[in-house]
Amino acid sequence: MAGWLAAAPSYGPPRMTRSVFIETFGCQMNTADSEQMLGRLGQAGWTPVETPEEADLVVFNTCSVRDHAEGKIRSRLGVLREQKKQRPALKIAIAGCMAQREKDEILRKWPQVDIVVGTDQFARLPELVERVEETGRICATDFGDWEDDRGVHALRTEGVNAWVPVMRGCNYNCTYCVVPFTRGREKSRRPEAVEDEVRSLVAKGFRQVTLLGQTVDAYGKTLGDGSNLACLLRRLHGIEGLLRIRFITSHPKDITDELLDTVAALPKVAKHLHVPAQAGSDRILRLMGRRYGRDEYLRFVERARARMPEVELLSDFIVGFPGETDAEFEETVALMRQVRFGGAYVFTYSVRPGTPAVRLPDDVPEAVKKERCNRLLALQLEHQEEDHRRLHGREVEILVEGASKTDADMLHGRTIGNRNVVFPRQGRDGMVGTLQRVRVTRSTALTLFAD
Numbered sequence: 372m373a374g375w376l377a378a379a380p381s382y383g384p385p386r387m388t389r390s391v392f393i394e395t396f397g398c399q400m401n402t403a404d405s406e407q408m409l410g411r412l413g414q415a416g417w418t419p420v421e422t423p424e425e426a427d428l429v430v431f432n433t434c435s436v437r438d439h440a441e442g443k444i445r446s447r448l449g450v451l452r453e454q455k456k457q458r459p460a461l462k463i464a465i466a467g468c469m470a471q472r473e474k475d476e477i478l479r480k481w482p483q484v485d486i487v488v489g490t491d492q493f494a495r496l497p498e499l500v501e502r503v504e505e506t507g508r509i510c511a512t513d514f515g516d517w518e519d520d521r522g523v524h525a526l527r528t529e530g531v532n533a534w535v536p537v538m539r540g541c542n543y544n545c546t547y548c549v550v551p552f553t554r555g556r557e558k559s560r561r562p563e564a565v566e567d568e569v570r571s572l573v574a575k576g577f578r579q580v581t582l583l584g585q586t587v588d589a590y591g592k593t594l595g596d597g598s599n600l601a602c603l604l605r606r607l608h609g610i611e612g613l614l615r616i617r618f619i620t621s622h623p624k625d626i627t628d629e630l631l632d633t634v635a636a637l638p639k640v641a642k643h644l645h646v647p648a649q650a651g652s653d654r655i656l657r658l659m660g661r662r663y664g665r666d667e668y669l670r671f672v673e674r675a676r677a678r679m680p681e682v683e684l685l686s687d688f689i690v691g692f693p694g695e696t697d698a699e700f701e702e703t704v705a706l707m708r709q710v711r712f713g714g715a716y717v718f719t720y721s722v723r724p725g726t727p728a729v730r731l732p733d734d735v736p737e738a739v740k741k742e743r744c745n746r747l748l749a750l751q752l753e754h755q756e757e758d759h760r761r762l763h764g765r766e767v768e769i770l771v772e773g774a775s776k777t778d779a780d781m782l783h784g785r786t787i788g789n790r791n792v793v794f795p796r797q798g799r800d801g802m803v804g805t806l807q808r809v810r811v812t813r814s815t816a817l818t819l820f821a822d
């Protein structure tokens with residue numbers, strides 16, 4: 372009797388479902404993949420849990436774009452190795468970009484890992500977990516086409532915004548970047564499947580979708596039927612109940628006039644374009660393999676602003692690329708001053724094994740990279756502070772997204788240009804998921820406050 376009690380401490384019915392814990396390390400695409408894995412596992416009877424200790428299956432969905440993913444994974448796997456001694460049935464899976472790239476090393480270094488599943492195979496995870504008991508360790512990392520996924524639904528945390536992948540992979544070969552290796556060749560999802568999913572998201576209460584792709588503005592090319600992002604936006608725009616559509620990330624070479632005209636014309640489409648410039652120097656851009664120069668980037672900015680004077684532009688920058696001189700870095704600073712972005716992510720260059728840029732000596736000292744990064748960030752914050760101050764006293768329309776992450780007494784929402792606005796909550800929870808007009812009273816570089 373005592374033994375039975377120890378094995379089943381709750382008096383409820385025996386547990387029929389198995390539990391899964393997923394930790395996500397990468398970008399929104401990685402997050403969306405985790406939601407897909409949870410959706411598929413859910414259909415196979417798995418329930419998500421909050422901690423690895425409660426889980427029968429632990430999945431790490433990894434990233435290898437520039438950080439030290441491996442260190443983080445190593446420490447977590449160390450803890451799990453101990454747990455596995457107590458609970459031999461525990462299964463451990465490594466998914467995502469690092470799994471795709473470093474499958475052999477993962478299997479060699481970490482015997483506690485049962486499954487390595489790549490960026491095009493994660494939908495098979497439920498089946499792989501079933502099989503691993505019989506077959507022993509499994510590695511599934513082939514690249515494939517976008518399978519027909521109509522009717523398969525990702526499990527998302529409830530909210531106002533849903534991430535919707537519409538493209539996978541990348542056909543560019545920027546010399547510093549691992550993504551073409553971790554995600555393979557570009558492929559687009561069929562527009563009907565995207566529309567189906569967005570309709571079902573709206574029925575569930577989501578009010579905004581953010582379409583995802585590494586070069587989302589190249590959407591449709593591989594479908595060969597004339598589909599493009601402008602058509603997809605028009606198609607989704609008609610969905611009743613959907614209030615906003617965003618898309619990230621765009622490549623400057625693929626932003627057509629037709630796309631800009633469409634963004635300008637459709638009121639539900641965010642006036643917010645994430646189009647990384649990466650650098651301001653033509654020589655560095657050439658070494659990066661970006662396929663545009665400074666002038667072409669500036670022409671894109673002109674084309675966008677001529678149609679939408681209020682459009683917010685967001686950029687990524689890499690500082691300290693091999694051989695970047697002080698003068699070349701100043702060209703990036705000058706580009707930032709000239710364009711005045713609504714936001715920017717600034718990264719210090721880090722060598723990614725296997726990318727073409729490994730042939731270039733990583734010769735900018737770490738301290739210099741740090742300093743350049745800080746300078747660019749400081750300038751960006753200065754611009755944002757000034758731009759925000761100009762909005763004081765003005766009314767803006769926001770889509771209310773929910774409680775503020777930093778202050779539970781406040782609600783937050785976003786303008787059509789994706790600026791973050793915070794206002795007092797007091798009995799206004801009913802506004803979540805609706806469009807509201809609020810007056811800006813004060814601001815910081817990152818946030819607008821409204822009454």
Ligand code: SAH
Nearest residue numbers: 437547548585620647687688718719720721
């Ligand atoms: N597909 C997107 C971004 C992919 S990765 C695009 O093409 O814009 C996101 C950002 O990480 C990149 O825009 C770049 O700024 C940064 N990044 C990628 N590889 C990097 C590296 N090796 N070192 C530093 N930053 C890098």
Ligand code: SF4
Nearest residue numbers: 541543545548550585
């Ligand atoms: Fe990487 Fe360049 Fe492709 Fe972006 S466009 S994912 S930076 S190779």
Ligand code: F3S
Nearest residue numbers: 397398434435436468
């Ligand atoms: Fe995303 Fe990281 Fe892969 S940024 S595409 S998860 S390498």
